Amino acid sequence: MPTIESVRAILAELAQAPVPEDLDSSLFEAGVIDSFGVMDLVERLEKAFGIRIPDQDMVPRRFESISKIARYVDQHKGA
Amino acid sequence: MTSILGFGAYLPARVVGHEELAAQLGVEAGWILQACGIRERRYAAADETVVDMAEKAARTCLARTGLEPSALGGLLVGTGTPQRQFPGVSADLQRRLGFQGLALDVHLASCGGLVALVLAAELASRLGPVLVVASEKMSEVVQRHPAKETTILFGDGAGACVVSPDRGFLEIQDWIASSDGTFAEDLCMDPGGPLVMNGRQVIMQANRKLTGAVRSLLARTGTPSGDIGLFLFHQANLNLLKQVAKTLGIGEDKVFVNLETRGNTSSASLLIAASEAQDQGRFRSGEAGLMAAFGSGFTCGALQFRTA
Numbered sequence: 107m108p109t110i111e112s113v114r115a116i117l118a119e120l121a122q123a124p125v126p127e128d129l130d131s132s133l134f135e136a137g138v139i140d141s142f143g144v145m146d147l148v149e150r151l152e153k154a155f156g157i158r159i160p161d162q163d164m165v166p167r168r169f170e171s172i173s174k175i176a177r178y179v180d181q182h183k184g185a
Numbered sequence: 186m187t188s189i190l191g192f193g194a195y196l197p198a199r200v201v202g203h204e205e206l207a208a209q210l211g212v213e214a215g216w217i218l219q220a221c222g223i224r225e226r227r228y229a230a231a232d233e234t235v236v237d238m239a240e241k242a243a244r245t246c247l248a249r250t251g252l253e254p255s256a257l258g259g260l261l262v263g264t265g266t267p268q269r270q271f272p273g274v275s276a277d278l279q280r281r282l283g284f285q286g287l288a289l290d291v292h293l294a295s296c297g298g299l300v301a302l303v304l305a306a307e308l309a310s311r312l313g314p315v316l317v318v319a320s321e322k323m324s325e326v327v328q329r330h331p332a333k334e335t336t337i338l339f340g341d342g343a344g345a346c347v348v349s350p351d352r353g354f355l356e357i358q359d360w361i362a363s364s365d366g367t368f369a370e371d372l373c374m375d376p377g378g379p380l381v382m383n384g385r386q387v388i389m390q391a392n393r394k395l396t397g398a399v400r401s402l403l404a405r406t407g408t409p410s411g412d413i414g415l416f417l418f419h420q421a422n423l424n425l426l427k428q429v430a431k432t433l434g435i436g437e438d439k440v441f442v443n444l445e446t447r448g449n450t451s452s453a454s455l456l457i458a459a460s461e462a463q464d465q466g467r468f469r470s471g472e473a474g475l476m477a478a479f480g481s482g483f484t485c486g487a488l489q490f491r492t493a
Contacts, residue, residue, distance in 0.1 A: 134385070141388035142428045148393075149432070162367060164393050166385040 109155075109176040109183075116150045117172065129173040134166065144169050151175070157182045187306045188353035189490065190314070193246025193345045194460035195238050196447065197229040201324075203337070210333045217337045222423025226340025226448025228324040235266055235343075236277040239320035242343035242456070243282060246316070249463075250347045254282040257347075258313030261305050262290045263297025263452035265374070265481065266322045274320060286312060294372075295419050295480025296362075297452030298344060302476075303360040303488055305348035318345040319452040330379035338422065340448030344456025355468065355490040361402045362486030365394070372481045391425055394485035395477050396432045402475070402487045410435055412473055413489075417462060419478035420444040420454040441467060452480070468492040 107115075110129065117125045123137040133139050139147055147169060148159055157179065168178050202225045207214040218224065229238060239262060247254060260282075262275040273290030287308075291301040298319035305315035323339035348357075368390055371383040395418070403410055416439050418426055423444050430440050441462050450457060455478050462468060470492050477487040 141385045142392075142424050144385075144389060145392045145428055145432060148389075161365065161390065161393055161397075164389045166389065 109179050110172060112154060113151075113172055113175045113179065116147065116154060120146050120150065125172075130171050132170050133172070134170060139169075141166075151179060155179050155183050186352050187309050187357045188349050188351065188493070189302075189355040189357065190250040190252070190347040190349050190353040191246060192456060192460035192463050193242050193244070193249055194343065194457040195241035195245060196227045196342045196457070197233055197238065199228045199230065200225050201228050201340070206337055210331060210336060212333050220424075221338055222445060223337065223448045224445050226446075227342055229322050229341040235264055235268055235274050235320045235322050236281070238322070238341065238343035239274055239278050239318045239345075240281050242320065242345040243278060243316060243318050246345035246347060246460075252314060252347060254284040256314055257282070257284045257316050258286045259305070259308055259315040260284075260286065260288040261301040261315060261317050262288075263293060263301040263317070263319035264290060264321055265292065265294030265297060265451050266326060267292070270376070278318065282316075293452065293480055293482060293484055295421065295449075295451045295454070296478045296484040296486060297480065298455040299419070299476060299478035299486050299488065300362060300484065302346065302348065303362055303486060306357045306360060306488075309348045309350040313350065315348045316345065317348060317456070318343060319456050321451040321453045323449070323451055326374065326380050332379065334384055335380050335382055338449045340450050342447065342450040342453045342457050344453045344458075344460055346456055346459065352493065355474070355492055358473070358489045358491055359402060359406050360486060360488040361398055361405065362484065364485075365390070365483040368483045369481075372483070388422075388425060390483050391421065391479045392428050392432060394483065395429050395479050398485050398487040399433060399475060399477055402489055406489055408473060408489065413475050414439065414469055414472035415462065415467055415474040416440045417455060417458050417474065417476040419480065420447060420458055421449050421479070
């Protein structure tokens with residue numbers, strides 16, 4: 107499954123509001139995840155993609171949209 | 186075996202409810218409960234200082250532990266709201282208590298109580314009993330520059346404990362602490378300025394670092410998390426405490442919470458919580474427990490103990 111679809115599927119399970127179709131929409135602004143929900147998202151991403159997101163990468167802007175999350179995951183998969 | 190002999194706390198008299206703050210800030214009272222879970226917090230009187238509160242917590246603690254101030258070899262005070270740049274709150278408190286020995290401030294805000302405690306654990310074998318106090322007048326900060334994101338969180342108060350080089354109430358088993366200055370600007374305050382808090386960043390890092398510190402310490406001491414009977418965290422935000430408990434997979438019944446009625450008292454919160462836990466008999470003989478805190482400079486630490 108393409109990364110974007112996997113990310114979308116994870117978000118759909120955690121979402122507190124409908125996941126936007128627009129890949130660049132802010133997930134925070136859309137109410138899909140909040141500051142606390144993003145922690146669940148990070149854990150799910152680490153587990154699903156076998157990556158470890160280091161503390162310095164734990165910044166909101168990296169998890170702001172589906173496209174940013176997918177880009178980050180793709181850059182770190184298999185690293 | 187270094188140990189904690191007992192705790193003490195002081196809370197100022199004025200209760201400030203969420204409805205009062207909602208009216209002041211122009212927000213719904215329900216939003217405050219949803220955002221942080223804090224129904225009320227205490228505010229110090231205008232003429233009540235950080236030192237006044239520190240002294241009251243210190244004297245309560247000393248009375249509980251049966252120590253005279255003259256028996257102390259050191260004093261460490263955690264605070265992010267000192268009355269002046271230097272000397273610190275510790276200097277004034279030492280003068281009031283009247284003892285000889287090293288006295289210094291740990292200027293870290295929220296993690297200050299825990300860091301003062303772990304430093305005391307290291308110093309006690311050289312200095313003798315060390316009094317640890319954390320005292321904050323956060324109301325002055327959040328009422329000087331009211332902002333809904335921060336004003337709803339904070340309250341005033343002080344907590345204290347005595348760390349002894351001898352065996353006592355809580356035996357300190359191990360501790361861990363570190364800072365991450367990368368995020369210094371995300372939670373900071375210039376002299377006289379507003380409290381700057383990048384909420385999302387703070388929450389993300391707090392959860393990651395708190396859970397990381399707890400897991401690292403438990404791994405180092407070889408303690409299964411299920412063996413910990415009581416978790417005492419810095420009382421920052423009810424939603425954060427719930428998230429940390431969820432991430433660690435620990436039952437919320439093992440997490441001591443007084444946040445709903447005390448608010449976030451920054452460095453003082455951990456010691457106030459510990460004092461109230463002692464009042465309520467939450468430390469059970471033979472049981473292991475854990476304290477953890479996170480704060481500005483993204484300093485985070487944890488301390489494991491066993492109740493004698």
